[in-house]
Amino acid sequence: AQSVTQLGSHVSVSEGALVLLRCNYSSSVPPYLFWYVQYPNQGLQLLLKYTTGATLVKGINGFEAEFKKSETSFHLTKPSAHMSDAAEYFCAVSEGDSSYKLIFGSGTRLLVRP
Amino acid sequence: DAGITQSPRHKVTETGTPVTLRCHQTENHRYMYWYRQDPGHGLRLIHYSYGVKDTDKGEVSDGYSVSRSKTEDFLLTLESATSSQTSVYFCAISFGLAENTGELFFGEGSRLTVL
Numbered sequence: 001a002q003s004v005t006q007l008g009s010h011v012s013v014s015e016g017a018l019v020l021l022r023c024n025y026s027s028s029v030p031p032y033l034f035w036y037v038q039y040p041n042q043g044l045q046l047l048l049k050y051t052t053g054a055t056l057v058k059g060i061n062g063f064e065a066e067f068k069k070s071e072t073s074f075h076l077t078k079p080s081a082h083m084s085d086a087a088e089y090f091c092a093v094s095e096g097d098s099s100y101k102l103i104f105g106s107g108t109r110l111l112v113r114p
Numbered sequence: 115d116a117g118i119t120q121s122p123r124h125k126v127t128e129t130g131t132p133v134t135l136r137c138h139q140t141e142n143h144r145y146m147y148w149y150r151q152d153p154g155h156g157l158r159l160i161h162y163s164y165g166v167k168d169t170d171k172g173e174v175s176d177g178y179s180v181s182r183s184k185t186e187d188f189l190l191t192l193e194s195a196t197s198s199q200t201s202v203y204f205c206a207i208s209f210g211l212a213e214n215t216g217e218l219f220f221g222e223g224s225r226l227t228v229l
Contacts, residue, residue: 009154034217043204043220044157090156100145100208101172102218104156 002027002093006105014113019063019078021108023091026072032094033074034102035065039087047089050074061085086112117141120205120221128229133192135224137205139185145208146188147172147218148180150201157204163188195228202226 007022036044048059117140159172
């Protein structure tokens with residue numbers, strides 16, 4: 001079974017600093033990979049996804065992630081954090097079968113200090 | 115906006131009582147999912163549906179059942195609620211033109227407390 005590991009349940013950065021949220025996955029086949037964001041008391045919103053093609057994918061709000069097959073990683077980055085980026089971020093992988101189920105990591109809460 | 119609503123949004127119940135959560139979509143998507151969200155666990159799949167009357171189990175299906183008698187509604191039932199089922203429940207549907215990429219759109223969640 002596939003699994004997703006997010007390193008760090010909490011990450012704190014200063015406003016304007018680089019954001020780096022780590023995600024590693026286990027998969028025996030090429031996966032589909034996703035990052036979702038959850039703001040307080042809301043559902044999850046898709047930030048970006050990787051399916052095939054270019055390994056560097058860009059998402060909303062200035063976020064991007066790079067698929068590195070050799071490292072089984074899909075880390076999320078943003079060059080300059082904004083206060084509005086404070087939220088919880090989830091990495092997810094599709095099992096790749098016809099059910100299109102997503103397996104989620106345990107989440108990383110991003111805190112942005114003024 | 116994919117037009118997905120969950121009801122009720124908040125519910126407090128007692129151990130041993132049945133509970134049904136409803137997910138309603140207006141977009142005619144084939145795939146629907148129920149997840150639960152708990153601190154330190156992220157989201158875990160309970161059940162999913164790939165069509166009317168077609169459902170299957172996820173990784174944490176024990177104690178839950180589902181039904182889908184029409185495309186737009188996916189019901190999650192706790193036959194006899196336990197305190198371990200206190201959680202936030204999210205319904206999701208497949209989203210966008212390509213349903214086969216696993217991209218999901220989520221409802222706003224239903225917070226269930228079992229006393």
